[in-house]
Amino acid sequence: GESVGLHLPTLSVQEGDNSIINCAxxxxxxxxxxxxKQESGKGPQFIIDxxxxxxxxxxxxxxxxxxxTVKHLSLQIAATQPGDSAVYFCAENGxxxxxxxxxxxxxxxxxx
Amino acid sequence: DAGIxxxxxxxxxxxxxxxxxxxxxxxxxxxxYWYRQDPGHGLRLIHYSYGVKDTDKGExxxxxxxxxxxxxxxxxxxxxxxxxxxxxxxxxIRANTGELFFGEGSRLTVL
Numbered sequence: 001g002e003s004v005g006l007h008l009p010t011l012s013v014q015e016g017d018n019s020i021i022n023c024a025x026x027x028x029x030x031x032x033x034x035x036x037k038q039e040s041g042k043g044p045q046f047i048i049d050x051x052x053x054x055x056x057x058x059x060x061x062x063x064x065x066x067x068x069t070v071k072h073l074s075l076q077i078a079a080t081q082p083g084d085s086a087v088y089f090c091a092e093n094g095x096x097x098x099x100x101x102x103x104x105x106x107x108x109x110x111x112x
Numbered sequence: 113d114a115g116i117x118x119x120x121x122x123x124x125x126x127x128x129x130x131x132x133x134x135x136x137x138x139x140x141x142x143x144x145y146w147y148r149q150d151p152g153h154g155l156r157l158i159h160y161s162y163g164v165k166d167t168d169k170g171e172x173x174x175x176x177x178x179x180x181x182x183x184x185x186x187x188x189x190x191x192x193x194x195x196x197x198x199x200x201x202x203x204x205i206r207a208n209t210g211e212l213f214f215g216e217g218s219r220l221t222v223l
Contacts, residue, residue, distance in 0.1 A: 032210055034211055034212075036214075041217075042216060042217070043202055043214035043215050043216045043217050044155070044202070044214045045214070046211050046212075046213060049209075049210070049211055089154065089155070091212075093210070097210070098143055098160070098162065098206065099145075099157060099160065099170070100157075100212055101157075102147075102154045102155040102156075103154060104152070104153070104154040105154055
């Protein structure tokens with residue numbers, strides 16, 4: 001079947017390099033942001049989130065940066081591994097506390 | 113594993129037939145969602161529920177209806193399937209901290 005990865009921005013990196021995936025969000029009222037990872041044939045998987053009272057949050061090998069001035073979100077993956085190959089989506093809550101709006105995603109390919 | 117089960121996982125049907133997709137959760141969360149995912153569009157919200165018998169429309173609700181008679185089950189119905197409803201459908205639940213957890217998806221093909 002047709003892959004969700006078609007028509008997406010792509011990022012190709014070498015194994016061991018750091019990856020940076022960017023997302024421009026649209027709603028200035030958004031105060032909650034999430035990054036998801038989606039592997040082929042699977043559902044989106046939560047990676048990390050950040051609230052608007054922070055500009056940086058770190059997890060295991062991942063860091064999310066939030067720049068509210070320019071409405072920009074980024075996901076940094078350290079020492080990228082082949083298992084990190086997937087589509088990555090950002091999501092924002094807009095003016096709702098109960099609904100998320102998703103970006104179209106970026107396809108990350110890690111070359112061994 | 114977020115305790116979400118979707119069924120069926122794959123279905124092929126013909127235009128004009130009714131289709132129901134089921135989402136079952138074991139987490140007792142109040143909020144449940146149905147999204148569709150299509151190439152070039154990302155995830156788009158169809159309907160969501162904020163409690164038993166409480167539902168609301170999302171951005172692409174035309175042609176779809178939902179029902180929530182029990183906390184654990186959220187059903188998505190296509191009363192008369194069309195080819196434009198060929199898609200992958202994802203159910204999600206909202207954790208108390210705000211993030212959504214997704215099921216594995218139901219791939220629907222309407223011929």
